[in-house]
Amino acid sequence: MKPITGKTMLYELMQGDYNADAIAEVLSSIGMHCLSCPCALNESVEDAAMVHGLEPGELIAKLNEAAAK
Numbered sequence: 001m002k003p004i005t006g007k008t009m010l011y012e013l014m015q016g017d018y019n020a021d022a023i024a025e026v027l028s029s030i031g032m033h034c035l036s037c038p039c040a041l042n043e044s045v046e047d048a049a050m051v052h053g054l055e056p057g058e059l060i061a062k063l064n065e066a067a068a069k
Helices: 008-015 021-030 045-051 056-067
Strands: none
Touching: 008 021, 008 045, 021 056, 045 056
């Protein structure tokens, strides 16, 4: 599994190497329903964090932890 970075696109989180259920749980728990949003196709993790007023580094760490489960 390649690590999730700020440049990882949201749609990538639901494909391939990542634990999609755990990723969805993290995003939902902080009020980000990005995976069902049309913006997910063109938005990076960093962009989504900033739009939602979150610290990108903290979100990336949570997502990598969830993806490793």
